[in-house]
Amino acid sequence: MTENNYQFDVLYLGSGHGAFNGAIPLAMKGKKLGVIEAGKVGGTCPNRGCNAKISLDMPVKVKQEVDAMQGRGLDGTTTINWKQNVQHEKEVINSLPGAIEESMTSVGIDVIHGYGKLVDGHTIDVDGNQYTANKIVIATGAHYNQLDIPGIELAHNGTAFLNLEDQPQKMTIIGGGYIAIEFATIAAYAGTEVTLLLHHDKALRKFYQPFVEELLTDLEKHGVKIIKNVTPESIEHVNDAYVVKTNQGDVTSNWVLDATGRNPNVENIGLNTVGVEYDKNGIKVNDHLQTSVDSIYATGDVVDKSVGKLTPTAIFESSYLTKLFSGATTEPIDYPAVPSAVFTSPRIAQVGVSVDEAKANPDKYDVKEANLASDWFRFAMRENKGKTITIFDKKGYLVGMTEISSEADNSIASALPFIEYQISPEKMNDFITLFPTVASETKHHL
Numbered sequence: 001m002t003e004n005n006y007q008f009d010v011l012y013l014g015s016g017h018g019a020f021n022g023a024i025p026l027a028m029k030g031k032k033l034g035v036i037e038a039g040k041v042g043g044t045c046p047n048r049g050c051n052a053k054i055s056l057d058m059p060v061k062v063k064q065e066v067d068a069m070q071g072r073g074l075d076g077t078t079t080i081n082w083k084q085n086v087q088h089e090k091e092v093i094n095s096l097p098g099a100i101e102e103s104m105t106s107v108g109i110d111v112i113h114g115y116g117k118l119v120d121g122h123t124i125d126v127d128g129n130q131y132t133a134n135k136i137v138i139a140t141g142a143h144y145n146q147l148d149i150p151g152i153e154l155a156h157n158g159t160a161f162l163n164l165e166d167q168p169q170k171m172t173i174i175g176g177g178y179i180a181i182e183f184a185t186i187a188a189y190a191g192t193e194v195t196l197l198l199h200h201d202k203a204l205r206k207f208y209q210p211f212v213e214e215l216l217t218d219l220e221k222h223g224v225k226i227i228k229n230v231t232p233e234s235i236e237h238v239n240d241a242y243v244v245k246t247n248q249g250d251v252t253s254n255w256v257l258d259a260t261g262r263n264p265n266v267e268n269i270g271l272n273t274v275g276v277e278y279d280k281n282g283i284k285v286n287d288h289l290q291t292s293v294d295s296i297y298a299t300g301d302v303v304d305k306s307v308g309k310l311t312p313t314a315i316f317e318s319s320y321l322t323k324l325f326s327g328a329t330t331e332p333i334d335y336p337a338v339p340s341a342v343f344t345s346p347r348i349a350q351v352g353v354s355v356d357e358a359k360a361n362p363d364k365y366d367v368k369e370a371n372l373a374s375d376w377f378r379f380a381m382r383e384n385k386g387k388t389i390t391i392f393d394k395k396g397y398l399v400g401m402t403e404i405s406s407e408a409d410n411s412i413a414s415a416l417p418f419i420e421y422q423i424s425p426e427k428m429n430d431f432i433t434l435f436p437t438v439a440s441e442t443k444h445h446l
């Protein structure tokens with residue numbers, strides 16, 4: 001029996017990481033749960049986000065490593081087969097929605113397929129059928145922004161890129177965020193001539209800009225043409241090509257990607273009907289992820305939040321609600337330092353206090369910069385561009401780190417416990433790492 005005789009204790013609108021990561025352990029605690037999904041179970045990340053993207057990146061990373069070892073034990077470069085790579089990606093992701101649905105149904109969760117709309121604080125309508133719950137969690141995620149210019153319907157979004165079976169000879173990418181830069185890398189390494197249109201003079205604005213400049217220079221070496229401070233004005237189909245008309249002239253290619261960001265899915269789900277407050281940045285929540293309607297909570301990309309709209313933050317929020325709903329906590333949500341990485345070649349990754357903040361506050365922080373080319377292990381990998389910057393407070397505790405290298409994601413990941421658990425400089429030596437690894441060499445910089 002559920003609380004107050006509702007059909008469900010908790011009903012999730014959406015089945016992405018903001019829902020299923022918390023729903024499964026909550027169901028295992030005996031709660032009766034329902035998860036409503038209009039599209040593929042598992043949402044963006046497994047089906048058309050992180051997992052799909054990183055599968056396409058695997059040959060790119062290997063190619064970068066093979067290129068680096070030319071004449072150092074390896075003779076002969078390699079080329080990326082676009083069609084095979086997309087097939088490889090499909091083989092990785094195709095089974096995920098079924099597996100995620102099975103992991104929910106196996107613990108008694110009802111997965112309801114259809115489009116849900118809030119009717120009141122305890123009821124969701126799914127294609128004419130009404131479902132009631134003591135609590136509702138809105139986890140509807142986000143959708144691609146579409147530039148408001150004539151001819152934009154001739155451009156494609158990130159999902160189309162991940163499903164693109166025929167390699168374009170030339171591609172125009174509008175945007176300078178994660179998706180624009182990661183997809184430019186994948187396409188350029190496969191031999192597509194990419195033109196990247198940056199709205200301003202900077203890309204990846206949340207990352208340390210000297211590292212971003214190095215990344216852009218490296219992309220240029222791989223044939224990417226970068227045009228800064230450009231405003232796309234329209235797109236036209238001329239003969240077999242697509243022409244992006246801009247304030248700096250025409251850019252012609254066979255395929256155009258609109259990578260100008262993502263917007264939260266707040267429209268047409270009944271938020272106005274029930275009085276849930278939101279704006280273009282997402283649903284407003286308090287420090288318990290509760291919306292302006294007491295019985296309704298929100299997680300993931302649909303939430304207006306200061307931390308990154310990333311899979312691990314969606315998982316953290318979903319898991320927090322599991323603790324809240326099961327009575328394991330009454331405390332507000334308390335995010336740890338949130339790492340982020342751009343999965344390019346080389347990668348840039350960062351966590352904690354930023355380099356800019358540290359340099360602006362020399363009374364609070366010490367900044368240590370290291371060129372990784374002089375690390376013997378990175379030298380063995382022929383990593384010649386790597387740089388790492390570590391940031392310490394005045395007591396010598398690690399509080400932030402930023403790296404550019406082919407292993408930046410793994411290097412930052414290995415430093416996370418030292419930051420989150422505030423390991424003292426003396427205690428750091430109590431850890432024995434595997435040797436020789438990225439982690440063992442990263443530790444020398446901490």
Ligand SMILES: Cc1cc2nc3c(=O)[nH]c(=O)nc-3n(C[C@H](O)[C@H](O)[C@H](O)COP(=O)(O)OP(=O)(O)OC[C@H]3O[C@@H](n4cnc5c(N)ncnc54)[C@H](O)[C@@H]3O)c2cc1C
Nearest residue numbers: 014016017018038043044045049116140141300301310311
């Ligand atoms: C191309 C790409 C690459 C990315 N790469 C990374 C990465 O490398 N690392 C990282 O951390 N993050 C990455 N992200 C971000 C990450 O995918 C999201 O932060 C994460 O998926 C958010 O999860 P969510 O549960 O909030 O939303 P989603 O996963 O989007 O799930 C929302 C679900 O709700 C469903 N839905 C919406 N409205 C309704 C309705 N009315 N009724 C029923 N169902 C509904 C949708 O169909 C969807 O399945 C990437 C995103 C993209 C697009």
Ligand SMILES: NC(=O)c1ccc[n+]([C@@H]2O[C@H](COP(=O)([O-])OP(=O)(O)OC[C@H]3O[C@@H](n4cnc5c(N)ncnc54)[C@H](O)[C@@H]3O)[C@@H](O)[C@H]2O)c1
Nearest residue numbers: 175176177178179180199259260261262309310341342343
């Ligand atoms: N590695 C990762 O963790 C990863 C990878 C991909 C996506 N994501 C997530 O997905 C989300 C979406 O990524 P994204 O790259 O689409 O968004 P983004 O917000 O990172 O970048 C959007 C880009 O579009 C540009 N832009 C905006 N309006 C424009 C205009 N009118 N004309 C030209 N350019 C314009 C911006 O300047 C910016 O460079 C992000 O929130 C990110 O958290 C994460």
